[in-house]
Amino acid sequence: MPSNEPHAPVSSSFVVRRDGDPVPESLKGAVAAIGNFDGVHRGHRHLLDMALRSGRPAAVLTFEPHPRSFFQPDRPLFRLTPEPVKLGIFARLGLAGAFVLRFDGRLASLTAEEFVTLLKGELELSGVVVGHDFHFGRGREGNPERMSGLCRGLGLDCLIAPAIVEGSEPVSSSAIRAALEAGDIAAANTLLGYRWFVRAPVRHGDKRGRELGYPTANMRLPDDCRLRHGIYAVRASVNGQPVDGVASFGRRPTFDNGAPLLETHLFDFSGDLYGTTLDVEFVGWIRGEERFDGIEALIAQMDRDSEEARRMLKADRTPSMVG
Numbered sequence: 001m002p003s004n005e006p007h008a009p010v011s012s013s014f015v016v017r018r019d020g021d022p023v024p025e026s027l028k029g030a031v032a033a034i035g036n037f038d039g040v041h042r043g044h045r046h047l048l049d050m051a052l053r054s055g056r057p058a059a060v061l062t063f064e065p066h067p068r069s070f071f072q073p074d075r076p077l078f079r080l081t082p083e084p085v086k087l088g089i090f091a092r093l094g095l096a097g098a099f100v101l102r103f104d105g106r107l108a109s110l111t112a113e114e115f116v117t118l119l120k121g122e123l124e125l126s127g128v129v130v131g132h133d134f135h136f137g138r139g140r141e142g143n144p145e146r147m148s149g150l151c152r153g154l155g156l157d158c159l160i161a162p163a164i165v166e167g168s169e170p171v172s173s174s175a176i177r178a179a180l181e182a183g184d185i186a187a188a189n190t191l192l193g194y195r196w197f198v199r200a201p202v203r204h205g206d207k208r209g210r211e212l213g214y215p216t217a218n219m220r221l222p223d224d225c226r227l228r229h230g231i232y233a234v235r236a237s238v239n240g241q242p243v244d245g246v247a248s249f250g251r252r253p254t255f256d257n258g259a260p261l262l263e264t265h266l267f268d269f270s271g272d273l274y275g276t277t278l279d280v281e282f283v284g285w286i287r288g289e290e291r292f293d294g295i296e297a298l299i300a301q302m303d304r305d306s307e308e309a310r311r312m313l314k315a316d317r318t319p320s321m322v323g
Contacts (some may be wrong), residue, residue, distance in 0.1 A: 013195030014090065014091035014097055014098075015027060015098075016098050019098065019101060023124045030097075030125055031059070032060060032099060033058075034061045035132075036062060036173075038086070039176050040090070041191055045093070045193060046164050048090075050159050051129050056127070057096040057097075062100055064080065064103065068103065070103050076223065077224060078181075078199050079224060084157055085199055111141070112136060115142070126156065126244075128159070130159075131144070131161050132160060132162055135211065137267050156273070166190060172191075175197075183227075185285050189283075200219040200221060200277070200278065201219065201275065201278075202219060203218050212302070216280055216308075217263070219261070221262055231288075231305050232282050234264055234280050234309070235283055235313060235318075238266070240323055242320070243267070243269050247265070248263045249289075267306070286305050286308050287305070
């Protein structure tokens, strides 16, 4: 989910503090939920809610790039919410701001004690919230119990959030990635607590959709996107307004079998979206990508896909994090 402005402000009241910046007045003495927060799913939101209920400024402390990208650079990570998207969700949830720490060799080398000292000294926090499985410090030497003891020694409050479970499994970013890779939008959105969405600029294509009677907004998603190729019911945000549609993500086997592309047809919409950055929410899975022997067969299937998308969209009640 690329963005044209990766460090653009996300809200007039939400502030972002990065390495080397002074701590904004509005974040001094904050209680910060700590984690990677990829997806900002229901489990993450429980931590954020605990910070919001603290009675002090509520913030989040997160890391960029994702630590796995630092430790395993040869294994691209399917990011559910790249930094600009993640920060936008934090702002919508009512947090005062975010501390974004660059995850590099310096940060990775800090001991557990040094990391907690940074929280108290450099970041001027008054308390933290961590998950039940949180690890920190060099070699992941610290755990929640260690965090609690170190915080107590420095006069910091420390809250430990329990796991949030769906069925018999904890809600996790890994489970959401697996659901999206399988095309199981319903499961992914249940775990997230909102409709998963992508953000990217609309680019010029070959105009083939217009010739078929289905003009599309074409978006190139990051190479690490592992969403299953197929047809989806979607809802886009156009000038702040939701517009229903149907989208294909894949290689277009009927035509060129090229690089993966998200092609979104918006129902009952006419307008020029080229160059704009579009948020597209995924509502439901319709079918896998197919190769058709002729244009007529393809158009007939697109008609059926559109009908199914309209049905799914009409029935959907999942909350949105867009707009």
